[in-house]
Amino acid sequence: MPHFSERSYEFRPSRQPQNGQSALASGLKSGEQAELLHMSPPASCRWPAALLRVCTAPWGLRPRDERALLAPRAVTAVPAAGRKDRPALPALEERELEEQFVKGHGPGGQATNKTSNCVVLKHVPSGIVVKCHQTRSVDQNRKLARKILQEKVDIFYNGEHSLVYKEKQEAEKKKQERKKRAKETLEKKKLLKELWESSKNVH
Numbered sequence: 001m002p003h004f005s006e007r008s009y010e011f012r013p014s015r016q017p018q019n020g021q022s023a024l025a026s027g028l029k030s031g032e033q034a035e036l037l038h039m040s041p042p043a044s045c046r047w048p049a050a051l052l053r054v055c056t057a058p059w060g061l062r063p064r065d066e067r068a069l070l071a072p073r074a075v076t077a078v079p080a081a082g083r084k085d086r087p088a089l090p091a092l093e094e095r096e097l098e099e100q101f102v103k104g105h106g107p108g109g110q111a112t113n114k115t116s117n118c119v120v121l122k123h124v125p126s127g128i129v130v131k132c133h134q135t136r137s138v139d140q141n142r143k144l145a146r147k148i149l150q151e152k153v154d155i156f157y158n159g160e161h162s163l164v165y166k167e168k169q170e171a172e173k174k175k176q177e178r179k180k181r182a183k184e185t186l187e188k189k190k191l192l193k194e195l196w197e198s199s200k201n202v203h
Contacts, residue, residue: 089150098122121145
C-alpha cells in the first residue's frame with residue numbers, strides 16, 4: 001500500500017482576486033509573493049507524499065528567464081573512463097578439444113569431493129591440458145577452462161607476440177614507472193628538507 005500524506009498544499013496569492021474570480025483564475029505574475037497553506041483534506045482526496053513537490057523559480061527573474069531555468073535541457077552523455085576493449089584471443093575449435101569431468105578435491109566437504117564438477121580440457125593439436133575447479137558449477141568451470149586454455153594456446157603459438165605476454169609487459173612497465181615517480185618524489189622531499197635545515201642554520 002502506498003503511503004499517503006496527511007496534508008496537501010494550496011497556493012494563495014497575496015493580492016485578493018476580483019469579484020467572481022477564483023484565486024487560480026486570477027493567476028500570479030512573475031516574482032509575486034505567494035503563501036503556502038496546509039489543509040487537511042478528506043481521506044478520498046489525499047495524495048501520495050512523493051507527488052507533493054513544489055518547484056519554484058528565484059524571485060526577481062523575468063518570465064523568459066524563468067522558462068529558461070525550469071525548461072528541461074539536453075544532457076550530453078560522457079563515456080565513463082575505463083579499460084579499452086581487450087583484443088579477442090584465438091578462437092578454439094570444439095572439434096579440437098577433449099573434455100572430461102572428474103571429482104574435485106580440497107575444502108568444501110562432500111559437495112566438492114564426491115561431485116564430478118572439475119573440468120579437464122585438452123587442446124589436441126598443441127597437447128596443452130588445463131584443469132579447472134574454481135567453482136562448484138560445472139558450467140562456470142567449463143567457461144573458465146576454455147578461457148585459460150585460450151591464453152595458453154595463444155602463448156604456445158605466438159610467444160612474445162601473444163596477448164597475455166603483451167599485457168604482462170605493459171603491467172611491468174607501469175609498475176616500473178610508478179616506482180620511478182615514487183623515487184623522484186622521495187628525492188625531492190629529501191632535497192627540500194636539506195634546504196630547510198640549511199636555511200635554519202643560516203639564521
